[in-house]
Amino acid sequence: MSAAMATQTHGIDDGSPMVELRGISRRFEKKLDFAGRIAKRLGANIREEVVHAVDNVDLTIRKGEVVGLVGESGCGKSTLGRIVAGILPPSEGRILRDGIDLLNRNSADSREMKLRTQMIFQDPYASLNPRMKVADIVGEAPLVHGITTRGGYDAYVDEQMRRAGLDPAFKRRYPHQFSGGQRQRIGIARALAVKPDFIVCDEAVAALDVSIQAQILNLFIRLRSELDLTYLFISHDLGVVEHISDRVVIMYLGRVVEEAPSETVFANPNHPYTKSLLASVPRIESRKRAFAVVKGEIPSPLNPPPGCHFHPRCPHAMERCRVEKPELKVVAPGQRSACHLNDAA
Amino acid sequence: MATPTLEVRNLRTHFFTRGGVVKAVDDVSFSIQRGKVLGLVGESGSGKTVTGFSILGLVDAPGRIVGGQILFQGRDLVTMSESEMRDLRGNRIAMIFQDPMMTLNPVLRVDTQMIETVLAHKKVSREEARQRARDTLGMVGIPSPDERLKSYPHQFSGGMRQRVAIAIALLHEPDLIVADEPTTALDVTIQGQILAEVQKLASTTGTALLWITHDLSVVAGLADDVAVMYAGRIVEHGAVSEVLDTPLHPYTYGLIGSVPSRNKRGEPLRQIPGMTPSLLNLPPGCAFRTRCPRAAEVCMAEPEIRELAPGRDVRCFRPMSEAAEQAA
Ligand SMILES: Nc1ncnc2c1ncn2[C@@H]1O[C@H](COP(=O)(O)OP(=O)(O)OP(=O)(O)O)[C@@H](O)[C@H]1O
Ligand SMILES: Nc1ncnc2c1ncn2[C@@H]1O[C@H](COP(=O)(O)OP(=O)(O)O)[C@@H](O)[C@H]1O
Ligand code: SF4
Ligand code: SF4
Ligand SMILES: [Mg+2]
Ligand SMILES: [Mg+2]
Numbered sequence: 001m002s003a004a005m006a007t008q009t010h011g012i013d014d015g016s017p018m019v020e021l022r023g024i025s026r027r028f029e030k031k032l033d034f035a036g037r038i039a040k041r042l043g044a045n046i047r048e049e050v051v052h053a054v055d056n057v058d059l060t061i062r063k064g065e066v067v068g069l070v071g072e073s074g075c076g077k078s079t080l081g082r083i084v085a086g087i088l089p090p091s092e093g094r095i096l097r098d099g100i101d102l103l104n105r106n107s108a109d110s111r112e113m114k115l116r117t118q119m120i121f122q123d124p125y126a127s128l129n130p131r132m133k134v135a136d137i138v139g140e141a142p143l144v145h146g147i148t149t150r151g152g153y154d155a156y157v158d159e160q161m162r163r164a165g166l167d168p169a170f171k172r173r174y175p176h177q178f179s180g181g182q183r184q185r186i187g188i189a190r191a192l193a194v195k196p197d198f199i200v201c202d203e204a205v206a207a208l209d210v211s212i213q214a215q216i217l218n219l220f221i222r223l224r225s226e227l228d229l230t231y232l233f234i235s236h237d238l239g240v241v242e243h244i245s246d247r248v249v250i251m252y253l254g255r256v257v258e259e260a261p262s263e264t265v266f267a268n269p270n271h272p273y274t275k276s277l278l279a280s281v282p283r284i285e286s287r288k289r290a291f292a293v294v295k296g297e298i299p300s301p302l303n304p305p306p307g308c309h310f311h312p313r314c315p316h317a318m319e320r321c322r323v324e325k326p327e328l329k330v331v332a333p334g335q336r337s338a339c340h341l342n343d344a345a
Numbered sequence: 346m347a348t349p350t351l352e353v354r355n356l357r358t359h360f361f362t363r364g365g366v367v368k369a370v371d372d373v374s375f376s377i378q379r380g381k382v383l384g385l386v387g388e389s390g391s392g393k394t395v396t397g398f399s400i401l402g403l404v405d406a407p408g409r410i411v412g413g414q415i416l417f418q419g420r421d422l423v424t425m426s427e428s429e430m431r432d433l434r435g436n437r438i439a440m441i442f443q444d445p446m447m448t449l450n451p452v453l454r455v456d457t458q459m460i461e462t463v464l465a466h467k468k469v470s471r472e473e474a475r476q477r478a479r480d481t482l483g484m485v486g487i488p489s490p491d492e493r494l495k496s497y498p499h500q501f502s503g504g505m506r507q508r509v510a511i512a513i514a515l516l517h518e519p520d521l522i523v524a525d526e527p528t529t530a531l532d533v534t535i536q537g538q539i540l541a542e543v544q545k546l547a548s549t550t551g552t553a554l555l556w557i558t559h560d561l562s563v564v565a566g567l568a569d570d571v572a573v574m575y576a577g578r579i580v581e582h583g584a585v586s587e588v589l590d591t592p593l594h595p596y597t598y599g600l601i602g603s604v605p606s607r608n609k610r611g612e613p614l615r616q617i618p619g620m621t622p623s624l625l626n627l628p629p630g631c632a633f634r635t636r637c638p639r640a641a642e643v644c645m646a647e648p649e650i651r652e653l654a655p656g657r658d659v660r661c662f663r664p665m666s667e668a669a670e671q672a673a
Contacts, residue, residue, distance in 0.1 A: 072532040073503075179620050209388035209559065209621070214603035214614040221613055236532070239562070243605035243614070262610065280537035282562035284604050287586055289566050291541040294534040297502060 017096070018198055018230045019061045019084055019117075024093035026054040026079050030302070051301050053079040054090070055254035058328070061198075066224065066231045068245030068262065070238060070277075072298050075251045077234045078202050084232055085119045085200045086110070115145060118191035120184075122203035127187060128175040134161070134186055135171035142193045156193075163226075164189035165219055181212035188219065192227070202234045217244060238281050242266050247334075250274050253301055253309040256328060260335035270337035273310045308340065316341055348419050350521050350553035351400070352376040356413035358392075358399045367624045369395040369408070371577040374650075377521070377553040377570075382544075384564030384585065385557045387574030388621055393557045396574075397523045400555070401440050402430045417521065436466040439519040443526040445510035449498040455482075455509055456494035462516050481512040485542050504535035511539065518550055525557045540567055561604060565589055573597050576632040577624060579650065582658040593653060593664040595637045631662070639663045 030049040054076045061067050061084075069077050082088035083095070086102060095102040097113055121127050128137055139157040142148045148156040158168040164185040175183055184204065191199060201220070205213045217240065223229060235241050241248060241262075248265040250258045250273065258271040269275050276294040296313040299305055305312050311321040318340065326338040358370040370392045377383045387393050398404050400415055402422060415422040417438065422430065434440075442448060450458055459478035460471060467474070475494075482490035485508045498506055507527060514522055524543075528536040544567060547554050556568060564571050565585060572582040573594065581594040592598040601607060602615035619636040622628065628635050630645040637644070643662045650660040 072534065181620060210561070210600055211388060211603055211617040212620065214605075214616040217605070218613045218616055221611070238533070239605040243608060243610055246611075276534060280533045282533075282536075282540070282560065282566045284562045284565045284589060284601065284606060286562075286566045288569070291537045291544065291566060293538050293541050295538075297504065298532065298534070 015062050017060050018063045018065075018098065019059075019232075020094075020096040020099075021057055021059040021080075021084065022094040022096070024054060024057045024059075024080070024083060024090045024095065025052065026076075026083060026088070027052055027091045049302050052254045052304070053301065054083065056093075057256050059084075059249060059256065059259075061230060061232060063197075063230055064228065065247060066233055066245045068241035068248040069232060069234045069251065070236060070241050070248060071251035072236065072277075074253075074298065074301055076254045076301075077236075077251060080251070081119070081200045081202050081232060081234050085117050086114050087119065115141075115194045116196050117198045117200065118194065118196040119200045119202065120187050120191050120204045122206045128183060128190075130175055133172050133174060134166070134178075137175070137186060138171075138189045138193050141190070142195075145194060147194060160189045160193045163192065163223070165215075179212075181208055181216060184208065184216050185219070188216075188223075192223065197228065198230045198232075200232045200234070203236070204233075205240060206235065206237065213240070220244065238266075238278065239283075250277070253299065253304045255309060255338065257310070257339070258335075258337045259328070260332075260337075264332065264335050268332075268335075270331050270335060270342070271339050272314045272316055272341070274337075276313070308338075347378065349376040349378050349416075350418060351555065352414075352416040353396075353400070354414040354416065356396070356399060356415060357411045358395050358404055358408060359411050360408040362407055362625075365625050368577050369624065370399060372650075373413075373574075373577075373579050375570075375572050375579065375582060377555060379520075379553055380547055380551040381570070382547050382554040382556055382568040384568035384571040385555060385574065386559060386561055386564055386571060388559060390621060390624070391574040392577040393559075393574055394525055397440065397525045397555065397557055400521075400523055401434060401438065402427075403440075432466075435462065436517050437519050438521045438523070439514035439517070441507075441511055441514050441522065441524040441527045443529055445503075445506040445527075446498065448510040448513055449506065451498050453497075454494070455496055455498065459494070459513060459516065462513055466517055477516065478512075481515050482509070484515065484546075485509075485512045486538055487512070504531050504539075507531060508539065511542075515546065519552060521553050521555070523555045523557070526559070528563070529558065529560070536563075543567070561589065561601060562606075573600070576622060576627060578632070578660060579658070580633070580660045582650075583656055587657060591666070593657065593659045593666055594661050595639050595663075595665060596633050598665050599636075599638075631660075639665075 028051045030051060057080060071077055083090050102113060135157045138160050139153055142156060143153060157171060161168045161171060166182065166185050166189060175186065205216050208216060233244055245262045248260060248262050249256055252273050258274045265274065269278055280294055294313055307323045308321040308326050311317040320340050326340045328336045328338045329342060331337045331342050354374050356370055356373045360367040360369055373396055375383060385393050385396065399410055404410060410423055456478060460474040463474035463477050478494060479490045482493060487493050487508055501509060528539055546552055558564060568585050571585050571588050572579045575596050581588060581597045588597060589601060592601055599617040603617060605614060608614045617636055631648050634640045634644045641663060648660050648662050650658050653659050653664060
């Protein structure tokens, strides 16, 4: 967090955990197609393929924090985000929300918990019902859950829209009548209307033009201090993550490989993958330079390399890396990294 | 100076739609010398793709080039016959699209596609054509190209597929490549690999590159010159270091200022207010006027692009440096 923001506001920023993940894994079975099933019945040695989208992740998000989650396509960011938001059950592991086990509670309780966590997506258009007016998109859930009343409905919707930077005069319009940036504001107004304290943003600014992206990021920053929100901010854009996050978590093929305060990750990364990632990011400050190159492709998550997942691309890979999975270990205050190099010293 | 590989003069490409005339490209001029990279940046809808399509002669109804010249090694592509154009395309001029499947045929093996492409323009044996295909795949960093040649496009990852499309563009060592956001959908490590290859290519083969992107950071590392588009027009043009370090147009200035790394962590980003206007509904005068912090009475007229310093073209009545001078 910028020091300024930390001291400035948050009444509830007392460092107590908002969400704790303990040994969370999620597997997806890729069903065999017709030809595959026939072949299997005829005795061919094929199995249903299993993707380890998220592999034994421990993660704590504290109240008032913005945690950035980065990594390349398919590394499990969205899957982890959906698990944290409570809309996708993990295959294994425990989720504590305010210290209470989220997977082990009665339904009324967990419904309230679900409302308190909201998710905002990359493509607001896909998540907005095209046949509903903006007023109803924003106001429906609060009405159902008794957060507002019929009588107070109009005023409540206006307030939500205004807070997200939308003119309430447009509330009778449909989503397609808005620009991309405005649609993202509708998604934000809808999410905030049920009074959550925790927001999972999944590539929430990825589809927006630079100038609009800045407006929406500013909205997130403002809402955070106005409403004491906690964010899990998923993005593949390191510049955006660096700007908005207090702490950054880096994933590679389903596993967390490094976790540290934002300044530390960008100034003093530990994991070779983090270093490669940072070296590959084009920066507006650089001029006509040789682009740093990480060799090789991202391996298929269906068949990840053994040992350290990064070893086929890692410039420092040793024998041990090919067979033994490195554990996340503390390497500096607040910084954890999963790399065997840290044992060598 | 030598004849540029590409010189676009006052290009106008308009779409005649039911809602009115969309001036997608309106008075666009720039040139690219041999072996140089020009970055064309702008937000969505600003006319970048239409500019690229105009150069390749790919604009379809209801669109039409209504004015200007596109000089390729001195010859005007606008007035060229379709058969001459077809001969240049895929031979001396190539395009790389954001979606590699615009180039690749999903039902043909990669070797078939590449060999046919070679044979279409060169009188060589099939075996020589295969050799050329192999070498080119190797050049864009595809490991074990011999095996890969036998694959279908869907057997490649997104990054690999884009590399194959780039390899196809390179088959004939074209003099000009127009690349329309070819790395936008790729992961940064893969983007880094491709940008490194492209950079090597321009400097070793003398190919001129028009690199279209919305990402100023890519332009910073890749291009020699940059042209910034807004609402169908180039608003600023010059050497990358000059434009990015001391932007003169208020739009360029605002755009650079809103990049997160140019701001203090956690603080609100500097932002350009409002949104991109619809091309059917541009404000009269300067198109940026309604969002411009420097707008004044004079901006009710349409600014012409003018050379403020050698090689620095700006379309603005009240550019940023004058502000600095006034303040000083
Ligand atoms: N419903 C599903 N069924 C099968 N596989 C899935 C499913 N959801 C995700 N996966 C797989 O799990 C892995 C992680 O996917 P996820 O969407 O979490 O990645 P991501 O990091 O969000 O990627 P991106 O940056 O592309 O959004 C991928 O290999 C993906 O194909
Ligand atoms: N086939 C078409 N018919 C009508 N308008 C079009 C067509 N193609 C592009 N345009 C318009 O031209 C403008 C510029 O588009 P484009 O060059 O694709 O923008 P960019 O590539 O900069 O995002 C946009 O306003 C777009 O809507
Ligand atoms: S564990 Fe080995 S392969 Fe993995 S990142 Fe560390 S050095 Fe590289
Ligand atoms: S001409 Fe006027 S309105 Fe347009 S960019 Fe320049 S100062 Fe702004
Ligand atoms: Mg995702
Ligand atoms: Mg485009």
